[in-house]
Amino acid sequence: MTQRPALPQEDRPLTPALLRGWRRRCPNCGSGPLLRGYLTVRESCPVCGEALHHQRADDGPAYLTILIVGHLMAPAILWAFVEYRPDPWVLASIFTVGTVALSLFLLPRLKGAMVGLQWAKRMHGFGRAAA
Known part of the structure; x- marks a missing residue:
């Protein structure tokens, strides 16, 4: 008897998963909270039970945050320097606060979006059937 090869599973809808992740919600149901703390991803969704421990966001959200903040702030x-010629300490103070605030805003949202991407593409164990 020959076994038939398993058919590849289709990708899940990408855009809703990314938007749910951006809102820091479960990429599957969109209702449950994705993060337990500021950046800690939950083991599973408390609403739908989707396993989230498979995620491997690692340094990706930090790299994306640096890329975006750098391209906006530079x-x-x-x-600001050319237009207003402020004292260097004023310029440094204002842009330090702005850079930190923007980084703190983006980091958890980009982590959520990256988890949503992994879920939608069935990466790192998100595609396995429940046992």
């Missing part, structure tokens, strides 16, 4: 600091 032109802004240049523009």
Whole structure:
């Protein structure tokens, strides 16, 4: 008797998963909280029971945060310096606060979006059938 090869599973809808992750919600149901703390992903969704421990976001959200914040703040600091010529300490103070605030805002949202991407593409064990 020959076994038939398993058919590849289709990807889940990507855009809703990314948006749910951005809102820090479960990529499966969109209702349950994704994070237990500021950046700690829950083991499973308390609403639908979807296992979330498979995620491997690692340093990806930090790299994306640095990329986005750098590309937003570098032109802004240049523009502010050329346009207003503030004292260097004023410029450094304002942009330090802005950079930290934007980084703290983006980091958990990008982590959620990355978990949503992994869930939608069935990466790192998200595609396995429940045992």
